[in-house]
Amino acid sequence: MTPLVILLALGGAAWGLAADRIAVRWxxxxxxxxxxxxxxxxxxxxxxxxxxxxxxxxWRFGGxxxxxxxxxxxxxxxxxxxxxxLDQRLLPDLVTLPLAVGALAFVxxxxxxxxxxxxxPALAVALLPPAILWVVSLPFxxxxxxxxxxxxxxxTGLLAGFxxxxxxxxxxxxxxxxxxxxxxxxxxxxxxxxVPFGPFLIVGAAWAILLAP
Numbered sequence: 001m002t003p004l005v006i007l008l009a010l011g012g013a014a015w016g017l018a019a020d021r022i023a024v025r026w027x028x029x030x031x032x033x034x035x036x037x038x039x040x041x042x043x044x045x046x047x048x049x050x051x052x053x054x055x056x057x058x059w060r061f062g063g064x065x066x067x068x069x070x071x072x073x074x075x076x077x078x079x080x081x082x083x084x085x086l087d088q089r090l091l092p093d094l095v096t097l098p099l100a101v102g103a104l105a106f107v108x109x110x111x112x113x114x115x116x117x118x119x120x121p122a123l124a125v126a127l128l129p130p131a132i133l134w135v136v137s138l139p140f141x142x143x144x145x146x147x148x149x150x151x152x153x154x155x156t157g158l159l160a161g162f163x164x165x166x167x168x169x170x171x172x173x174x175x176x177x178x179x180x181x182x183x184x185x186x187x188x189x190x191x192x193x194x195v196p197f198g199p200f201l202i203v204g205a206a207w208a209i210l211l212a213p
Contacts, residue, residue, distance in 0.1 A: 042086045045199070078156075130150040168209070
């Protein structure tokens with residue numbers, strides 16, 4: 001726990017709260033999700049996520065300033081995406097598309113320490129699993145696995161590389177399954193309740209990038 005890690009964790013927590021407040025008004029809300037929600041459990045999740053991933057970035061990439069800057073910016077965007085998805089059940093293109101483009105440039109430049117020269121496997125693991133999941137989800141309806149989830153996985157998959165991207169995807173799906181079972185058992189949701197998968201995928205990607213060996 002160096003001073004840099006502590007400072008980044010505190011800054012990340014503050015950004016998590018700001019992201020939650022942004023999410024209650026941006027993007028434009030529909031009738032089912034009116035703007036102006038007061039702080040609550042979603043706020044706490046965003047604060048915890050921001051502190052964890054930004055502090056973790058300093059801990060994981062503190063010796064590589066460029067990697068720390070790129071991953072820090074990516075995680076800042078992912079915290080905002082998480083907050084928006086929790087509030088509105090969507091992943092904004094203004095976050096997921098720049099993430100994917102920036103990650104691709106970082107990987108092709110050979111500066112991603114998690115990918116190195118293994119650009120081909122990184123591209124494959126970033127494109128194939130989300131495409132397969134999207135096709136498999138089609139019989140379950142348009143919202144089962146959306147385009148935002150696909151774009152998110154492309155960006156995080158490029159950053160994490162192979163095999164971390166697969167580890168993160170599996171971790172996210174496992175966490176999602178556990179949480180859904182608990183919520184179903186507690187009666188907080190029903191089988192027809194739409195639950196956003198973006199936050200779970202973000203948690204899995206963060207774990208794979210920051211902690212997976």
